[in-house]
Amino acid sequence: MRHKIALVGAGASVNNHLAALKALDDRIDLVAAVDVHAERLRAVCEENAIAHCYTSLTEMLEAESPELVILVTPPATHKSLILECLEAGASVWCEKPLVASLADFDAIDAAERRAGRYVSTVFQWRFGSASKHLKNLIERGVLGRPLVGVCNTLWYRDQMYYNSPWHGKWQTATGGPTMTLGIHLMDLFLWLMGDWDEVQAMTGTLDRAIEVEDISTVLVRFAGGALGTIINSALSPRQESMMRLDFQRATVEVITLYRHNNQNWRFTQPPAIENAEVSAAWNELVENVAGNHEAQLRDLLDSLERGERPLVSGAEARRILEFTASLYKAAATRQPVKRGEITPDDPFYFSMNGAAITGEMTV
Numbered sequence: 001m002r003h004k005i006a007l008v009g010a011g012a013s014v015n016n017h018l019a020a021l022k023a024l025d026d027r028i029d030l031v032a033a034v035d036v037h038a039e040r041l042r043a044v045c046e047e048n049a050i051a052h053c054y055t056s057l058t059e060m061l062e063a064e065s066p067e068l069v070i071l072v073t074p075p076a077t078h079k080s081l082i083l084e085c086l087e088a089g090a091s092v093w094c095e096k097p098l099v100a101s102l103a104d105f106d107a108i109d110a111a112e113r114r115a116g117r118y119v120s121t122v123f124q125w126r127f128g129s130a131s132k133h134l135k136n137l138i139e140r141g142v143l144g145r146p147l148v149g150v151c152n153t154l155w156y157r158d159q160m161y162y163n164s165p166w167h168g169k170w171q172t173a174t175g176g177p178t179m180t181l182g183i184h185l186m187d188l189f190l191w192l193m194g195d196w197d198e199v200q201a202m203t204g205t206l207d208r209a210i211e212v213e214d215i216s217t218v219l220v221r222f223a224g225g226a227l228g229t230i231i232n233s234a235l236s237p238r239q240e241s242m243m244r245l246d247f248q249r250a251t252v253e254v255i256t257l258y259r260h261n262n263q264n265w266r267f268t269q270p271p272a273i274e275n276a277e278v279s280a281a282w283n284e285l286v287e288n289v290a291g292n293h294e295a296q297l298r299d300l301l302d303s304l305e306r307g308e309r310p311l312v313s314g315a316e317a318r319r320i321l322e323f324t325a326s327l328y329k330a331a332a333t334r335q336p337v338k339r340g341e342i343t344p345d346d347p348f349y350f351s352m353n354g355a356a357i358t359g360e361m362t363v
């Protein structure tokens, strides 16, 4: 079965998607590309032999009727582009952060149901073989209950990065490193640790001339009782992504920067309680698939072929947006925030900084 796909956005991150599309070219037809920036678009189309190029999404949808549209445009453009794709009958795979707020998510969710199509977020970290294996072991109860979690995205983004047209501003970026950097590892962390219950947080803008935070620090209590800490930083010269989960019967951790494969993961049992069954279960991990765009796209195509909802869509895509909205609210109000507390009568339902942000953006 072949899938008719169109790519929207030909900027810095398009190569991640082009590599994934090339790797899966036995299953897809990349029929068109779209960008409002005509020169950038032409270069990408020529380099990648994409036959049909458009500066208007509307024209592309009318002419090509793709089954799936991949959106690689700045965050504030996502909502309106997603709604247009759904109305045209296409499913959407959209870069993170999916949208700016829970209000935007709920509007998309309603449109998705009306259209009978799916909208999923790019969260490629979930799709590495080690992440999937760990999720399976947790669900089987092999490792015991999770008790302690650490989730640190310690990256470095200089002022040049924030001087770009959309980074660093609430309206265009939706937030700082919480929304645009740490969101990958936090999504994985929340997926693995189970439902979260309460969050406390501090944010700061310490060393970049930006509107949004350049650091957030977070405490989280999970519904099952586990406690966790999170740091999302754009200020860390020695960069690292580190997630560590301590279960009753083992510690499982990953240390890397932007991608992971099995070599980045470590499994440790308590010194006195060697349990052969637990380590044998971890060692069932033989296949070594990197958590990258190709792995997620493969999984997404499998879901579409089975007529099933893709993994990072619906409630699975809403979780991280509710968490980040709650985190920002906790930081702004200096009060703990409970899951479910942010409802349509709350300013943080409408934007991550609790301000009414309206209007769309085109770079």
Ligand SMILES: NC(=O)c1ccc[n+]([C@@H]2O[C@H](COP(=O)([O-])OP(=O)(O)OC[C@H]3O[C@@H](n4cnc5c(N)ncnc54)[C@H](O)[C@@H]3O)[C@@H](O)[C@H]2O)c1
Binding pocket: 008, 009, 010, 011, 012, 013, 014, 016, 034, 035, 036, 037, 040, 057, 072, 073, 074, 075, 077, 081, 095, 096, 097, 122, 124, 180, 361, 362, 363
């Ligand atoms: N998953 C990842 O690992 C990862 C990594 C980096 C960035 N991203 C995400 O990818 C997205 C794009 O980031 P980027 O760094 O490529 O941005 P970018 O600014 O380099 O490129 C965005 C492109 O979108 C185009 N564009 C803007 N508005 C448009 C519209 N309305 N219609 C068509 N094209 C439009 C711009 O002209 C530009 O060429 C962001 O959401 C970002 O958070 C994801």
